[in-house]
Amino acid sequence: MNTLFLHLPVQGHECHAWLSSADGLEDMGRDAPEHFALRYPGTACVVFLPSSQCLFTTVTISAKQLRQATQSLAWLIEEQVGDDAENLQVIAGASQDDGTTPLIAIAKTTLQEHLLALRTAGLAIIALLPDLLLVPADESEWQLVTWDNALTALRTGPLGGAVLETGTMALMLEAALQERDALTPLTISAALPDAISRAQVQAWADKHSLVECHFVEGLEIASALAAGTDWSKHPANFLQGNFSTTQGFSLPSTLRLAAIFVAVAFSVQLLSEWVYYGYYKYQADKVGEAAVVRYKSTYAQERLSATKALPEVQKRMKGHSNETRSDGSVLPLLTRVAESLQGSGLDTQRVDFSGGVITLDVDARALGDLDGFKQKLEGQGFHAEIVSANSQGSVIRGRLRVEGGA
Secondary structure, eight states, X not given: OOEEEEEOOXXXXXXXXXXXXXXXXXXXXXXXXXXXXXXXXXXXXXXEEOGGGEEEEEEEOOXXXXXXXXXXXXXXXXXXXXXXXXXXXXXXXXOOTTSEEEEEEEEXXXXXHHXXXXXXXXXXXXXXXXXXXXXXXXXXXXXXXXXXXXXXXXXXXXXXXXXXXXXXXXXXXXXXXXXXOTTSOEEEEEEOOOHHHHHHHXXXXXXXXXXXXXXXXXXXXXXXXXXXXXXXXXXXXXOOGGGOOXXXXXXXXXXXXXXXXXXXXXXXXXXXXXXXXXXXXXXXXXXXHXXXXXXXXXXXXXXXXXXXXXXXXXXXHHHHHHHHOOOOOHHHXXXXXXXXHTTSOOEEEEEEEETTEEEEEEEESSHHHHHHHHHHHHHTTEEEEEEEEEEETTEEEEEEEEXXXX
16 A cells, blocks of 8 residues: 655645655655645555654653553643643653653644644645654664754654754753763764764764764665554554544445444443443542542641642642652753754853753853843743853853753
8 A cells, every 4th residue: 555754844835755655665855735635645644743843751650650641641741841731642652671651742733733734735644743753763872863954853762852953963962961871871873964063963972981973874764664664553643542543434234233233232331331430430539539638638738729629639749749859851941942042143052950950151142142042041931040241252152040941
């Protein structure tokens, strides 16, 4: 069966397409989605959307807890994205040996906008995934590549990494490195056609004794698309839950009578299950009421909503837990700082992390550029402070202290 692959751009309307058929994988070049729909009507379509619109992170949760929390994964990362959990489509990958589980999140409104535009164009969408998956995965090393000399993609695992502007390459690598075991050697395979980018990555690698960088030629997107992966069942496919695709079907007339008997048996079984459900829900409500009473006795000074007491207790207990331990990810916060740097005209010289505080050394053309960057960070929910600003030749070297951003 033929499959059409589309890679959506960050800006603009034209996308890159490949067609997989019995003859192999063929590069179809760039065009508008509706034109590909007219050329290949009814063809199953797999779409890769910009990873800059997604959040890649990890949480510490057991496989059993993960199965129990399938419908509430968004609550685990609500503080990282600064958005209501109800507004997120969150999916989880396989649990890792170290007890962590990778998560990918996207705003439901963004997902709905993409689906509406693609389906209006006439495309038969079977999978919608982040374009970071176009970078070949290697469990033994990181993969670093550039697209159109404008974007840099870093893949750190099956469902880990980020895609940012090329100018923030060193910042992205440093942020990702902070989340690894500092004593574990790291190998990076980099496909960077630009000599300046290679020099930046090599200079960054030279500062870390356990990091080794190898430069390779070309980005083998074809190897990822021609591997025969069933993308509709891929764990990173956003078309899950309420966004799942459905296909209609009809039974032959000879099977309709049998289907009626099966439906009756199923209804009886369902009624029995609902009886059990009612009983266990009653027990769960009693446990919830006991939890609220215990919370009120422990935190007598705090007030709870009369109608939503149990959800508030769950959320506040998570906040109390976060005061003593941190399961968050540094990379998502630094990704948001890097996004604020885009288009600011600032040149990042150094970044440090300590006690949840990010310290940035940047070069600016004028003090107004530093103040504009500070205001942009505060607009992202951070608390930013210009610690110092000194003239050095034709530029101003500024140091900013950034924290918060939850």
